Amino acid sequence: MMWAVFTAAMFEFLVIAALxxxxxxxxxxxxxxxxxxxxxxxxxxxxxxxxxxxxSHVAGAASLLLWILxxxxxxxxRVRKLRFPIQSVVKHRFPPTRDDFPELPELTAEVESAGFExxxxxxxxxxxxxxxxxxxxxxxxxxxxxxxxxxxxEFALSYVSLTSRTRDGSTYTTSNYPFSFTMKFAPQHKVNRxxxxxxxxxxxxxxxxxxxxxxxTESSLRDLDLENLPTYVEGDMSHQIAHNLSVGVLEAxxxxxxxxxxxxxxxxxxxxxxxxxxx
Numbered sequence: 001m002m003w004a005v006f007t008a009a010m011f012e013f014l015v016i017a018a019l020x021x022x023x024x025x026x027x028x029x030x031x032x033x034x035x036x037x038x039x040x041x042x043x044x045x046x047x048x049x050x051x052x053x054x055x056s057h058v059a060g061a062a063s064l065l066l067w068i069l070x071x072x073x074x075x076x077x078r079v080r081k082l083r084f085p086i087q088s089v090v091k092h093r094f095p096p097t098r099d100d101f102p103e104l105p106e107l108t109a110e111v112e113s114a115g116f117e118x119x120x121x122x123x124x125x126x127x128x129x130x131x132x133x134x135x136x137x138x139x140x141x142x143x144x145x146x147x148x149x150x151x152x153x154e155f156a157l158s159y160v161s162l163t164s165r166t167r168d169g170s171t172y173t174t175s176n177y178p179f180s181f182t183m184k185f186a187p188q189h190k191v192n193r194x195x196x197x198x199x200x201x202x203x204x205x206x207x208x209x210x211x212x213x214x215x216x217t218e219s220s221l222r223d224l225d226l227e228n229l230p231t232y233v234e235g236d237m238s239h240q241i242a243h244n245l246s247v248g249v250l251e252a253x254x255x256x257x258x259x260x261x262x263x264x265x266x267x268x269x270x271x272x273x274x275x276x277x278x279x
Contacts, residue, residue, distance in 0.1 A: 071272040075265050083257040084126050084250070088237040090230040093123040096132055096149060103158060104134070107147050110200045111136050111160070116145045122230040124237075128152050135229045142221040143207075144229060145200075160200060162207040167222045171236060172214060174207035180271035183250075186243040189236060190214065 095104060112118065116136035123132045129152045136145040144163040149156060161175040174192040185191055192210040197203040224232065241258060244250040249264035260268060 067276065068273055071276075072265075072269050075260075075269055075272070079268060080260050080265055082126070082128070083253065083255075083259055084241060086238075086241055086245075086252070086256065086258055088124050088126075088234055088241070090122050090124050090133075090234045090237075092230070093121055093132065095121050095134065096151075100151070100156070101132070101149050101158065104147065104149075107158075107160065107200070108134065111145050111147065114138075114200055114204055115140070116143075119226060119229050122233065133233065135233075137224070137226055137229065142218070142223070144224070144232070146233075160197075160203060162204060164207070164211060164216060165222050165224065165232065166216060166220045168220070170216075172207075172211060172216060174203060174210050176203055180275050182268055182271065183240055183244050184247060184267075186239040189239065 095101070098104075108118065116138045118134065119137050120135045121132070122135060123130070125131065129150055132149040132151075134147040136147075137143070138145070142164065144165075146161045146163070147158070148161065149158045151157075157178070159175060159177045161173055161177070163171060163173045165171050169188055171189045172192070173189065174194055176194055176197040178195055181191070181193075192206065194203060194206040197206065241250065244264070245252065245258060248261055249267055250258040251261045251264075253259055
């Protein structure tokens with residue numbers, strides 16, 4: 001009898017351990033399909049752990065809800081305390097060290113090989129987040145490219161974006177930013193999120209398709225002051241902050257800054273949950 005109990009417990013332990021190892025391995029993959037398999041493995045391990053401990057499917061289902069509730073605790077406990085300036089200042093800065101951003105030279109070479117010319121190294125800080133951006137411009141396409149690095153404590157995230165601006169004030173951006181955006185974009189700023197880009201050329205092709213779908217022609221693109229590209233980035237962020245203030249995602253604070261409202265926290269929580277499910 002004792003041997004049967006031990007054997008069953010060992011089997012359950014090995015199944016859960018195997019699922020956790022599978023989840024960790026899959027989550028390191030660049031394939032979205034494999035990453036989804038990893039998430040399912042993690043959910044399965046969570047459910048089975050609670051079920052086998054309690055012999056209750058209700059407990060198993062409740063344990064899965066914890067994955068949904070944990071982001072809310074993080075948002076309320078940390079993100080709501082963050083502060084954002086109403087008017088961002090984007091200024092020239094030195095690029096990060098190779099240790100902080102080892103992919104920068106390779107990404108720069110890839111962007112330049114597509115006909116873009118490096119224009120400036122810029123950046124800004126929002127509370128605990130330090131943002132670096134290397135700006136490029138393609139004169140013939142009238143298109144801006146940017147290599148971005150966002151750092152917050154030990155966490156770092158890099159991505160690439162392409163932006164085209166039209167004479168009527170509209171902005172079109174394609175980005176391989178890997179998560180759902182944490183704020184809403186102003187109505188005149190249309191965004192094409194292409195996480196599956198395998199190269200800069202692939203991202204560029206997606207942006208060209210994005211422009212064609214929106215009937216943006218070469219003649220409708222505006223001429224930019226190439227010596228002051230950071231000012232356009234400042235404008236984009238200021239418009240975004242203003243829009244989120246107007247729709248209730250952000251609210252002004254007494255010290256002249258902004259922060260997430262409870263409505264904004266709920267919006268952000270929905271974005272996080274969507275990433276968890278649709279990763």
